[in-house]
Amino acid sequence: MFVIYNTKDFYLWREPNHYNERYYATARAAKAQLTKLTKGxxxxxxxxxxxxxxxxxxxxxxxxxxxxxxxGGTVKVRASERGNPALDPGMEGxxxx
Numbered sequence: 001m002f003v004i005y006n007t008k009d010f011y012l013w014r015e016p017n018h019y020n021e022r023y024y025a026t027a028r029a030a031k032a033q034l035t036k037l038t039k040g041x042x043x044x045x046x047x048x049x050x051x052x053x054x055x056x057x058x059x060x061x062x063x064x065x066x067x068x069x070x071x072g073g074t075v076k077v078r079a080s081e082r083g084n085p086a087l088d089p090g091m092e093g094x095x096x097x
Contacts (some may be wrong), residue, residue: 001055002030004037008049010062010079013037016044021080027052070095 002024004013012021024030030052038047053061064076067090075089084095 001025002027002052003055003058004050004052005058005080006049006094007051010058012058012080013045013050023055044052049086 004024005011006013020057022033024033031066034045034052037043037045038050041045059078061080065079065082066074066076067082067088069075069089069094071089077088081087083091085091088094
């Protein structure tokens with residue numbers, strides 16, 4: 001499995017108006033999608049800010065960041081989970097599910 005990720009903040013690519021990240025079966029498919037998103041008149045991403053990696057490689061290089069928990073204190077989460085209502089203890093949705 002492969003993902004397209006932002007090299008600056010480690011956010012995974014999501015299709016517009018979709019909640020889940022996109023996973024690709026092959027590196028070739030992920031690179032083809034990245035090319036579509038960065039080239040041509042309908043480009044929506046900057047080519048130098050996005051890259052392709054396998055899920056395992058991405059998890060190894062992704063940093064952990066500290067977030068302020070809604071319930072008090074700080075918690076470490078993966079950078080791509082920050083802001084996700086289901087995975088970030090700093091979000092109210094995490095505690096209400």
